[in-house]
Amino acid sequence: MIEHLAALQVVIPLLCAPICMLVRYRDWAWIVALFGSWACLVISWLLLQQVIVGDPISYHMGNWAPPLGIEYRVDTVNAFVLLIVSAIGAVVTPYARESVRAEFGVNRVYLFYTSYMLCLCGLLGVTITGDAFNLFVFLEISSLSSYVLIAMGKDRRALTASYQYLVLGTIGATFIVIGIGLLYAETGTLNMEDLAKRLADQPLSRTVGAAFGFLVVGISLKLALFPLHLWLPNAYTYAPSVVSAFLAATATKVAVYVLLRFLFSIFNVKLSFGVMPLDTILLVLSVIAMFAASAVAIFQPDIKRMLAYSSVAQIGYMVLGISFANVNGIAAGIIHLFNHALMKGGMFLALGCVFYQIASVRLDDMAGLGKRMPWTMAAFVVGGLSLIGVPLTVGFVSKWYLVVGALDRGWWFAALLILLSSLLAVVYIWRVVEVAYLKPAPENAGDIEDAPPSMLIPTWILIGASVFFGINTDLTVGVAKQAAMQLLGAGG
């Protein structure tokens, strides 16, 4: 059993998906999904424990030896990302029961759990696989199911948002296939480790250069790096609350992991940042993302949309960390990946609670909500503080290491920009606080209770974790540093 954990990580949600489809009855489908997501969490925790102390795990699918067979390879980097994805999945599923029942037609609930399990399977698969083409297949599994999930939103604009995402996502995925194909044409292998070895031995050819370009652009589309982020705001705004929370906390994070994997493990630091001027490009784009997206977020009347733009800005921080290409910078990127998943997931869940009670997430409708839904709004505010980077929250830890990474690289101006852009976050979070706490509730507003506990508890688990890991940084910083050193070490 224990040696097959790597396979089970993907197989369990993959099997849960058709079972959800077959049982049809909504609560049973929910129980199956609950089992699937919790099992994934346990497995990823066990995997992480194994790789922290020992060597990377190499699992040969169907016992076919790599590089010909498909290999699942778990090292500290992806074990940590697996833990993030499955932890978010495990927290979101209990929340989903009430929220999905309220936002979906009764007959479609089991379809939600089916696509949700497929999406989880795809995201975990992308993370765990050690085979470049396999990565593409899992990427498409997760993307296709997330198009479906987004299209389930009640607003008809969810359909156009999903369509737009489908077109852009497919272009991104196709770019990734072109890149992988060119790499295969050059090296004759698809196994990531084998690719890295063969690419290190040869001088840069035009084929490898083109592959590099296609891959970086394709992955940047998937992770919504600044000029390629256009699909994200609509998709997160009109998707059902649970879906926004789940995707915001996982989908882009997995794409950031793929970028790390390609830049450092498959290509190497010399090629990515020496021969190719990618550090400058990523630096400029991520800084623009931090400022432009935060500035746009300030003017959004729809709070879900505001958080979506803030996500684009936060992705800027992660990519900024990667662009430093040193241990502290990459560690900061990975730490922020984890931290942002916690706080953004928690904030989207809090908004889901708001939507559950007042059927709106527009700023005007949130007047006086601080008194009417104290627990929900408190969660939102703590998440917001973390987004700003107030000490004792995870946001502070991320920004601290980002600044250290920037100074290590000698880019003090980048450190300055990180601090300045945090001020923009203060502005957009304050808008919500002002309306929710300082404005009186409209007189015709009836008495409402806070959200049901089955929704509040998962929200507070994520928000609580974002405070806990802000104070106790042993797990996140330790693992992230180890992961960053592995990434840089693998590249030589």
Add this chain to the structure above:
Amino acid sequence: MAAVGLYNYWIVVFLMMAGFYIVIAHDNLVKKIVGLNIFQASVFVMYITFGKVQGGTAPIIADGVTTYSNPLPHVLILTAIVVGVATTALGLALVVRINEAYGTIEEDEIHDQDDDT
């Protein structure tokens, strides 16, 4: 005549650009899906082309044959075709739903309706 020898790759580039152009330039949602298909098909042709070994035959062991073409890219593309079909099906399903919700599949008209509300 190196340029003629790369005949397949010229086709790939042409199809890729044509498909990409359709996706960007057309307002009709069905045409966009068709463009996306052409774009993906160009990648399929690319994979199949570099799987061909000069003078090689189909990879089935037979007497007197020593050179075989590489079958792996073909297999990869079978998977990619399945993914492409799934994407197209989902895309068209979305277009049907959009047509039900908006009564049109022209992007500019959809934007107009959204702006009004």
